[in-house]
Structure formats: C-alpha cells, structure tokens
Amino acid sequence: xxxxxxxxxxxxxxxxxxxxxxxxxxxxxxxxxxxxxxxxxxxxxxxxxxxxxxxxxxxxxxxxxxxxxxxxxxxxxxxxxxxxxxxxxxxxxxxxxxxxxx
Amino acid sequence: xxxxxxxxxxxxxxxxxxxxxxxxxxxxxxxxxxxxxxxxxxxxxxxxxxxxxxxxxxxxxxxxxxxxxxxxxxxxxxxxxxxxxxxxxxxxxxxxxxxxxxxxxxxxxxxxxxxxxxxxxxxxxxxxxxxxxxxxxxxxxxxxxxxxxxxxxxxxxxxxxxxxxxxxxxxxxxxxx
Numbered sequence: 135x136x137x138x139x140x141x142x143x144x145x146x147x148x149x150x151x152x153x154x155x156x157x158x159x160x161x162x163x164x165x166x167x168x169x170x171x172x173x174x175x176x177x178x179x180x181x182x183x184x185x186x187x188x189x190x191x192x193x194x195x196x197x198x199x200x201x202x203x204x205x206x207x208x209x210x211x212x213x214x215x216x217x218x219x220x221x222x223x224x225x226x227x228x229x230x231x232x233x234x235x236x
Numbered sequence: 237x238x239x240x241x242x243x244x245x246x247x248x249x250x251x252x253x254x255x256x257x258x259x260x261x262x263x264x265x266x267x268x269x270x271x272x273x274x275x276x277x278x279x280x281x282x283x284x285x286x287x288x289x290x291x292x293x294x295x296x297x298x299x300x301x302x303x304x305x306x307x308x309x310x311x312x313x314x315x316x317x318x319x320x321x322x323x324x325x326x327x328x329x330x331x332x333x334x335x336x337x338x339x340x341x342x343x344x345x346x347x348x349x350x351x352x353x354x355x356x357x358x359x360x361x362x363x364x365x366x367x368x369x370x371x372x373x374x375x376x377x378x379x380x381x382x383x384x385x386x387x388x389x390x391x392x393x394x395x396x397x398x399x400x401x402x403x404x405x406x407x408x409x410x411x412x413x
Contacts, residue, residue: 137243140346142280145247147342149254149273151335156258158331164309165266168257171301172270175277178293185361186284191375192358194368197289198376201296202387206394208301212308213401219312220404 142183149176161227163215167208174204242283250276267305274298288369 153172160166178197185193253272260266274297281290359375361368376384 135237136239137283141243141247142284143346144343145250145280147339147346148251150342151339152251152254152258154338155331155335158334159258159328162263164263164305165257165260168266168270168305171297172254172257172273175274175297178289179277179280182281182284182286182289186286188355188357189361190356190358191361191371194286194289194361194372195358195375195380197286198292198372199383199387201292202390205296205301206390208304209394209398210401212304213398216308216312216402 139183139187143180146176146180146183149173149179161229163218163228164212166228167211167215171204171208174200239283242279246276246279246283249273250280263309264306267302267309270305271298271302274302285368287367288372 150173153169153176156169156172157166160169178200181193181197181200185191185197250273253269253276256269257266257273260269274293278290278293278298281287281293358379359371361371366374
C-alpha cells in the first residue's frame with residue numbers, strides 16, 4: 135500500500151480548508167497573510183500530485199510560477215502592512231483598517 | 237509500507253503545524269509553525285519525486301518568505317500576544333462551518349473523477365534522459381520560456397512597488413502622521 139494521488143489531494147484539501155478558516159477567523163493581518171500562504175501551498179501540493187499521477191511536467195512548472203507570484207505577493211503585501219502601520223500605530227487588526235480612508 | 241508511514245508522519249506534521257498557525261496567539265509562533273508546514277510539504281514533494289520543487293520550496297518559502305514575515309513582525313513590534321476573542325460572536329462557528337463545507341466539496345469533486353485529464357499533455361515527467369531537474373528545466377526553458385521571462389518583469393514590479401510603498405516619502409507626510 136503506497137500513497138496514491140488521492141491521499142495527497144485529501145491532505146491538500148484539509149490544508150486549504152484550515153487556511154481558509156484561519157483567514158476568516160484571525161484578525162491580525164500578518165497571520166491572515168500566513169493563512170493565504172497555507173492555501174497557496176495546498177494548491178501547490180495538489181498540482182504536484184496531479185503532475186505525478188498524470189506523468190505531466192506541466193504541473194510542476196505551474197508550481198514554479200505559483201512560487202514566483204507568491205514571492206511578489208508577499209513583498210507587496212508586507213509593504214502595504216508596513217505603510218498602514220506607519221499611519222496608525224494603534225493596532226494591526228483587520229478591524230482597525232476596516233475603512234479605506236487613511 | 238515505508239512510504240505509507242512516511243506519508244502519515246508528514247501529513248500529521250503538515251496539518252498539525254497548519255492548525256498551529258491558525259490558533260497561536262503570538263504572530264512569531266504562527267510564523268514558526270508555518271515553517272513546519274512548509275518543510276512537511278517539501279517532504280511531500282520529495283515523496284513524489286519532485287526534487288527540484290522540494291529544494292525550491294525550502295529555499296524560497298521556508299527561508300526567504302518566512303524571514304520576510306519575521307522581519308516585518310519584528311520591525312513593527314506586533315509580536316505581542318493577541319486575544320483570540322471575537323467581536324462578532326457568530327463569525328467563528330460560521331467560519332469553521334464554511335471550512336468543513338469547503339473540505340467536503342473538494343473531496344466530493346475528487347471522488348467523482350471530474351478532476352482527471354489526459355496523460356502527458358505538456359511533456360513526460362518520467363522516462364527519457366535526465367532526472368526531474370532536467371525535465372522541469374527543459375519545459376521551463378522551451379515551452380514556457382515566454383511566461384518565465386515575464387515572471388522577471390513581475391518580480392521587478394513587485395520590488396519597485398514594495399520600495400515605493402514602504403519608504404518614508406517626504407517631510408510633508410511625515411508631519412501628517
């Protein structure tokens with residue numbers, strides 16, 4: 135009995151769900167960001183599982199591009215968080231930046 | 237059998253650390269739990285013989301991105317404990333319910349064989365000369381050369397945007413803050 139693609143897909147679905155719940159539950163913007171990373175990684179895992187199952191190199195190339203986009207996204211997102219923090223030192227939670235006005 | 241044991245251990249680490257990310261009160265602890273999940277996923281990649289991606293996962297995700305997170309946490313000094321109490325009482329049960337529904341839907345899609353496709357559309361992963369690295373590199377630098385070059389533009393835009401957003405702009409705005 136060796137792990138099949140279905141096992142990996144179930145783990146990926148669980149990781150995605152945990153990330154989504156964290157995204158909805160947490161109020162700290164940085165932790166919400168980490169939950170987005172969890173969801174991206176779950177998708178990467180399923181990409182690789184399909185790539186192995188179907189003997190196709192496209193899935194692994196897709197993971198490569200997802201990694202690049204994630205890196206750019208983290209750079210921009212954390213810069214946004216730093217910019218928001220500079221304006222209001224009171225808190226980092228999503229409630230404090232609920233309205234778009236500075 | 238050995239692979240199964242390895243899979244179960246890695247799955248336990250990945251899921252446990254993911255839950256740790258969500259429920260830790262301190263953002264620094266969340267970041268450290270995230271490292272655990274990312275390393276377990278790198279282990280999954282090795283298990284599936286995606287060696288290049290597992291190396292990239294450790295180098296880019298588990299080190300570079302998490303270090304960036306930790307830098308920002310330390311820089312902003314938000315590493316204090318956060319109360320997990322919720323202003324909206326309904327939100328947490330609703331979120332957990334939605335998560336369970338999402339998981340069931342994902343597994344349902346998998347069970348119905350909707351998510352299968354033709355084999356070896358863009359190129360074979362096994363067989364032929366060379367290992368995993370050579371296969372991925374060949375696809376990346378022939379079929380996907382143009383998207384690959386475009387990612388460099390994306391990264392430059394990301395870096396410029398990050399600098400523009402995060403730097404202190406001028407004296408006028410400094411007084412306003």
